[in-house]
Amino acid sequence: MTTKLHWRSWEASPPTIANNLLTYLRMNAKNSLIYLRMNIKGIILAAVLCSATSAFCQTESLGNRLFPAQAVSQWNAGLAGGISTNTIDIDVAYASDLRYASSNGFNAGATVAYHPTGWLSFNSGVLMVQKNWSLSRHNAQVTSVKTNATNNYIALPLAMEISMGRTFKVCGFFGGYVGYWLSGHREGKSLSVSYLVSGASDDMNYDEDYQFNTVRDNRFDAGLTYGVALRCDVARLLQISAELRWYYGLTDLQKNYMENLLPRYNTTRTISLGVSYWL
Amino acid sequence: MKKYILPLVALLLLLSSCRKEKLEIVNPHHRRVDNFTQQFEAVWTGIDYGYLFWDRDTVDWDARHDELLPIFQDFDSRRNVSDDEVAMAYQQLVRGLLDHHMQVSVRNLLTGHEFSVDPAIFEVPSRPYYHYTYLYNQIDILKSLPGITDFTEGTGSTRVYTALLPGTGDKKIAYLRFTNFYLTYQCYGNYNGWLPLRKFFGNDPINGVTDGWAGSDDVEAIIIDVRGNGGGMLQDLRTFMGALAPSRLDLGYSRTKEGLGRLDYSAWTPFFIDPPANHLDGSKKIVLLTDVNSVSCSEITALMVQAIPNAVVIGERTYGATCPLIDGGNDMLYSGVFGDLEKYGYYVYTSNFDLVDKNFYSHEGVGVEPDIECLFDIEALADGHDNQLDRALEFIRSGK
Numbered sequence: 061m062t063t064k065l066h067w068r069s070w071e072a073s074p075p076t077i078a079n080n081l082l083t084y085l086r087m088n089a090k091n092s093l094i095y096l097r098m099n100i101k102g103i104i105l106a107a108v109l110c111s112a113t114s115a116f117c118q119t120e121s122l123g124n125r126l127f128p129a130q131a132v133s134q135w136n137a138g139l140a141g142g143i144s145t146n147t148i149d150i151d152v153a154y155a156s157d158l159r160y161a162s163s164n165g166f167n168a169g170a171t172v173a174y175h176p177t178g179w180l181s182f183n184s185g186v187l188m189v190q191k192n193w194s195l196s197r198h199n200a201q202v203t204s205v206k207t208n209a210t211n212n213y214i215a216l217p218l219a220m221e222i223s224m225g226r227t228f229k230v231c232g233f234f235g236g237y238v239g240y241w242l243s244g245h246r247e248g249k250s251l252s253v254s255y256l257v258s259g260a261s262d263d264m265n266y267d268e269d270y271q272f273n274t275v276r277d278n279r280f281d282a283g284l285t286y287g288v289a290l291r292c293d294v295a296r297l298l299q300i301s302a303e304l305r306w307y308y309g310l311t312d313l314q315k316n317y318m319e320n321l322l323p324r325y326n327t328t329r330t331i332s333l334g335v336s337y338w339l
Numbered sequence: 340m341k342k343y344i345l346p347l348v349a350l351l352l353l354l355s356s357c358r359k360e361k362l363e364i365v366n367p368h369h370r371r372v373d374n375f376t377q378q379f380e381a382v383w384t385g386i387d388y389g390y391l392f393w394d395r396d397t398v399d400w401d402a403r404h405d406e407l408l409p410i411f412q413d414f415d416s417r418r419n420v421s422d423d424e425v426a427m428a429y430q431q432l433v434r435g436l437l438d439h440h441m442q443v444s445v446r447n448l449l450t451g452h453e454f455s456v457d458p459a460i461f462e463v464p465s466r467p468y469y470h471y472t473y474l475y476n477q478i479d480i481l482k483s484l485p486g487i488t489d490f491t492e493g494t495g496s497t498r499v500y501t502a503l504l505p506g507t508g509d510k511k512i513a514y515l516r517f518t519n520f521y522l523t524y525q526c527y528g529n530y531n532g533w534l535p536l537r538k539f540f541g542n543d544p545i546n547g548v549t550d551g552w553a554g555s556d557d558v559e560a561i562i563i564d565v566r567g568n569g570g571g572m573l574q575d576l577r578t579f580m581g582a583l584a585p586s587r588l589d590l591g592y593s594r595t596k597e598g599l600g601r602l603d604y605s606a607w608t609p610f611f612i613d614p615p616a617n618h619l620d621g622s623k624k625i626v627l628l629t630d631v632n633s634v635s636c637s638e639i640t641a642l643m644v645q646a647i648p649n650a651v652v653i654g655e656r657t658y659g660a661t662c663p664l665i666d667g668g669n670d671m672l673y674s675g676v677f678g679d680l681e682k683y684g685y686y687v688y689t690s691n692f693d694l695v696d697k698n699f700y701s702h703e704g705v706g707v708e709p710d711i712e713c714l715f716d717i718e719a720l721a722d723g724h725d726n727q728l729d730r731a732l733e734f735i736r737s738g739k
Contacts, residue, residue: 149358153388154366155599155673195597201671205605207597234350250605251672253593253663253692257573258581258613266606273394276602284354310357318601319401320387323359 134175136299138336141168146191146211148313150324157199165190165210167330173221181221183233188242189213189307191326195248207248209270215239215307217285231289237307239281244270275317281326283310293338301334364388364599368669368677372684375414375425375448379407381678382443382685383432389674391662391693392437392703393601400601407432422452430456437704438689439463439660440635446684453680459659462704463631468655470715472567472632474498474518480725481514491535497521497571501535503552506559507736513552515539516564520571520636522579540582547582547617554617560624560735563640566654566727570635573663580640581614585621588612588646590639591696596674603673610694612643625650626731629709634658641707642696653713653731657706662690 144167152158169187176182195207219235247267255264272279287305294300309326367385372378383404390396410428414420425447433443436458444455463469478500482490486505493499497519504512515535526533526545533544541549548554553561561583581588592607627644629637629652638657644650668675668691675691695701713730720726 151361153362153364153599154368158598199671205597207606246606248606250597250608251595252608252610253573253694254609254611256663256665256692258577258611264608266608268606273602275394276600310354312359314600318387318393319404320362320364320384321359322362322364322599325358 133339135172135339136175136336137170137172137339138299138334139169140171140185140187140301140303140332140334141166142303142330142332143167144190144192144328144330146193146326146328148193148324149327151322153322157197157202159196159198161194161196163192163194163208163210165192167332169215171334171336173336178226179223181223181231182218182235183221184216184218187215187217189215189239189328189330191307191328202251204249204264205251207246210245211270212242212244213239213281214242215281217305217307219285221289223291227293229289229291231291232287233289233305234286235284237281237283237285239307241272241277241279241281241313244272246270276314278311278313278315281309281311283325284308297338299336299338301336303330303332303334305330305332370678370683372448375411375420376408378445378448378685379411379428379432381683382429382445382687383407385669385677385687386433386436386689387601388599389596389669389677389689389691390436390438390601391596391674391690392701394604395701396437398435403432418449420447420449422447422450422454426454426456430460432456433458434461438662439658439704440662440664440688440690442688444680444686444688446680448684459704463658466631466656468714469631470717472630473717473720474567476720477566477725477728478516480720480723481516481728483723489538491538493525493533493535495525497525499525499535500564501539501552503558504562504732509557510559511552511555511557512560512562512732512735513539513555513558514562514564516566518567519569520573520575522575523572536579540579541617545578547578547615548619549617553583553619553623558623560626562626562628562728562731562735563644564628564728565633565637565640566628566630567632568634568637569632570637570660573636573639573665576636576639576643577612578615580643581612582618583625583650584612584614584618584643584647586614588614588643589697590642590646591694592699593695594693595672595691599673604693607695607699621648623649624735626734627652627654628727628731629654629657629707630715630727631655631706632658635660635663638702638707639663639694641709642702645707645710651710651734652707653711653734654709654727655712655714656708657702659702659704659706660690661702661707662694663692664688664690665692 144165145162147162148160150160167187167189169185171185173181173183191211191213193209197205215237217237219233221231221233223229223231249264250266252264285307289301289303291299291301307328313324367381370381372381407428429443429445433456439459442455442457446453488503490502497517500516502514504514506512536544539551539553541551543549552558590610593610594605594607597603597605627641629641638661641652644652664675666676669677672691676688678686680686713727716726
């Protein structure tokens with residue numbers, strides 16, 4: 061409701077920059093009062109979203125006014141980065157005390173998008189994505205064993221994107237990706253025979269670069285990618301975006317090296333902010 | 340736009356189902372079996388997921404399964420299956436595996452008879468230097484050596500022998516031989532087997548070298564004889580063999596399984612043994628005598644001696660069961676001993692700690708090479724000479 065009021069006020073009186081700012085502040089204050097009067101406790105999240113929407117709309121209007129030509133090309137390219145959260149989907153069979161947990165990491169890279177129409181585009185890029193996980197044991201006899209794994213992947217996604225809006229867009233995208241497992245690192249604590257012989261518990265820690273096993277490790281990575289994004293043209297040639305993306309791996313992390321192989325897959329969620337330039 | 344969204348969602352769901360399905364696997368450690376095929380599958384699966392050496396074993400385990408499954412299915416279709424047939428089939432299953440600790444014990448489900456097979460049963464005897472260890476003949480020769488004093492023989496399941504042999508000048512050589520590594524038990528059990536240990540290490544052998552021969556200034560060198568020693572408890576390594584070392588012994592690295600995939604291993608962590616509080620200072624020469632029947636802890640002792648300055652291993656390449664195990668470790672380490680012969684009709688004894696030396700060389704299935712090779716000479720034994728003990732004495736006296 062507040063958004064509609066907002067637009068109507070602009071239609072009645074086309075804004076200047078100063079007016080826009082004043083309107084923005086006034087409307088936010090007004091919005092807040094409306095919500096308070098409604099006595100709806102616990103709806104703070106809605107208020108925040110509303111304010112954010114107002115801000116984006118304001119920006120759209122500002123951009124439109126300053127730079128009437130929204131985009132000068134069908135292509136844009138830029139940089140993006142953020143955090144990644146990976147979950148390893150693994151069949152542990154009867155080794156039920158093995159607990160794999162999600163771990164956070166980073167993602168960063170270059171992005172590119174092609175916009176054949178106003179509502180359809182294709183996004184792609186080259187990104188470094190960390191797909192990390194941790195392992196612990198929940199066995200009364202083995203409680204100290206743990207592994208924190210860092211895995212660096214390069215990913216090349218290609219997704220079809222459908223958007224709503226003009227300068228400020230709400231987008232959904234779906235596609236596929238291919239990637240490569242570049243490197244890894246492991247640190248943690250392992251069981252040692254020294255403990256059995258000497259009762260020594262030190263030196264059981266390890267912290268080392270991961271050595272790939274060419275028979276087991278499948279370094280080729282491919283799967284689905286999908287997500288949602290908010291994209292906004294903030295200036296004639298610049299677009300900023302916030303993106304929530306999933307990489308749903310369809311390639312087993314292991315080669316098919318044994319008959320009854322227990323499969324394991326990565327599912328990675330990334331949240332990233334990006335800035336791109338209209339070419 | 341809606342006309343695109345629904346097909347895309349459908350495509351997403353369709354593609355997301357492309358992941359492999361999870362397998363239904365019964366834990367082979369606790370699997371009840373009703374026929375030969377199930378027994379075979381339990382043994383095969385337990386080794387498939389829990390065997391420690393798939394990274395370097397050359398046996399095609401999947402092919403073994405395909406080759407032998409029809410044989411066990413045939414057993415199930417018959418009323419009479421001889422013990423020999425079952426034993427031959429299981430021997431064929433494990434033939435060529437590296438693990439020299441491995442022993443597969445099964446029950447013939449028709450006759451009720453139980454028997455064991457193991458991969459080393461053909462490999463070790465096929466070595467050109469293989470021989471039986473003539474313990475009692477060698478002890479008789481030891482007792483008759485000129486100048487020997489204080490020969491002491493313990494009793495009990497672990498046979499322990501000690502003696503003092505003449506060295507250079509007035510110095511002595513302390514000799515210790517034992518048939519397996521259950522010395523700690525001997526001490527706590529207060530068996531007569533403790534007596535020779537007290538002479539060698541001192542009155543409190545559990546705490547290392549105290550007032551025994553090994554620490555005496557009159558003793559210039561030590562001979563530890565593990566020929567024919569079948570191994571035993573890991574704890575003995577530190578308590579008794581570690582007491583001969585002047586400081587921590589860095590022996591290499593160890594790892595375990597860390598999952599059920601054949602190549603799911605933990606990281607390598609250092610394998611070291613700290614000496615007990617009372618230990619030697621490295622000034623005495625130490626000789627370890629080994630032969631082809633020195634197994635497991637005897638072989639780790641050989642690695643320990645090779646890490647001690649002023650110490651050598653003399654004799655033969657050992658048996659090749661260098662990677663230890665702990666009983667009941669399968670639930671803990673996803674490897675090692677599994678099954679229960681009485682309860683389920685199968686039991687597999689196998690390693691669950693992978694060991695390599697400091698150069699990441701594995702001695703499993705191969706054995707530890709001596710520093711000075713001296714092969715057993717049965718003709719010399721028949722003439723009343725223990726040529727390997729003679730070589731040890733020569734090394735101590737001559738220094739080469």
